[in-house]
Amino acid sequence: MRVHVADHPLITHKLTVLRDQTTPSATFRALTEELVTLLAYEATRHVRTHEVTIQTPVAQTVGLAISEPRPLIVPILRAGLGMLEGMVKLVPSAEVGFLGMVRDHDTLEPSVYAERLPDHLEGRQCFVLDPMLATGGSLLAAIEFLFERGADDVTAVCILGAPEGLEMIEKATAGRDVTIVLGALDEKLNEKGYIVPGLGDAGDRLYGTVG
Ligand SMILES: O=P(O)(O)OC[C@H]1O[C@H](OP(=O)(O)OP(=O)(O)O)[C@H](O)[C@@H]1O
Ligand SMILES: O=c1cc[nH]c(=O)[nH]1
Numbered sequence: 001m002r003v004h005v006a007d008h009p010l011i012t013h014k015l016t017v018l019r020d021q022t023t024p025s026a027t028f029r030a031l032t033e034e035l036v037t038l039l040a041y042e043a044t045r046h047v048r049t050h051e052v053t054i055q056t057p058v059a060q061t062v063g064l065a066i067s068e069p070r071p072l073i074v075p076i077l078r079a080g081l082g083m084l085e086g087m088v089k090l091v092p093s094a095e096v097g098f099l100g101m102v103r104d105h106d107t108l109e110p111s112v113y114a115e116r117l118p119d120h121l122e123g124r125q126c127f128v129l130d131p132m133l134a135t136g137g138s139l140l141a142a143i144e145f146l147f148e149r150g151a152d153d154v155t156a157v158c159i160l161g162a163p164e165g166l167e168m169i170e171k172a173t174a175g176r177d178v179t180i181v182l183g184a185l186d187e188k189l190n191e192k193g194y195i196v197p198g199l200g201d202a203g204d205r206l207y208g209t210v211g
């Protein structure tokens with residue numbers, strides 16, 4: 001598994017505002033989108049391309065184009081939806097599929113409540129979007145879902161991660177082509193499975209849900 005943890009003052013600055021509990025939902029949504037675009041730059045470093053010959057007004061030259069089949073972007077609802085616009089801005093030709101998942105507050109087990117993905121993912125590069133990698137249960141379920149459908153290359157873009165979840169996913173996906181790009185790797189999980197220091201419940205903060 002490849003892991004990339006962002007190390008850039010602009011990202012840390014935006015994360016600091018995102019973490020602040022006084023930041024309102026509208027700002028939280030705008031910052032999430034900006035952060036994803038910055039992280040997507042690293043997440044797409046290995047996007048499959050091929051050479052194309054084009055004519056500029058001055059000369060013929062060889063450049064790169066994103067290869068078929070197009071990459072598939074998969075936001076994990078609800079919170080991952082807040083990352084979609086930021087990602088498609090960078091890869092506008094990508095296809096988008098959806099996975100709805102919710103983690104049980106007591107058991108921390110994820111369950112799938114919605115799925116709208118292509119049946120066959122052979123040869124597709126998949127980019128999973130979820131702001132929080134806590135125990136890793138939700139992300140692992142999403143990654144397994146994609147591998148079962150034939151994907152051979154999955155990159156997850158997460159705004160915050162916990163060491164516990166990262167380690168779990170590394171063990172569970174050994175031998176697979178998995179990359180995780182994080183805005184920051186936080187300290188730990190608390191007894192309720194929240195990332196510390198974290199930012200609280202990403203879905204609630206994005207969409208203004210109270211309690
Ligand atoms: O790593 P895990 O322990 O599985 O936790 C992370 C999951 O929890 C959050 O979703 P949540 O279940 O709160 O759903 P929501 O997006 O609808 O708020 C988050 O967006 C991840 O999907
Ligand atoms: O800290 C956490 C952990 C899981 N889900 C969240 O939204 N936040």
Ligand SMILES: [Mg+2]
Pocket residue numbers: 079201202203204
């Ligand atoms: Mg939530």
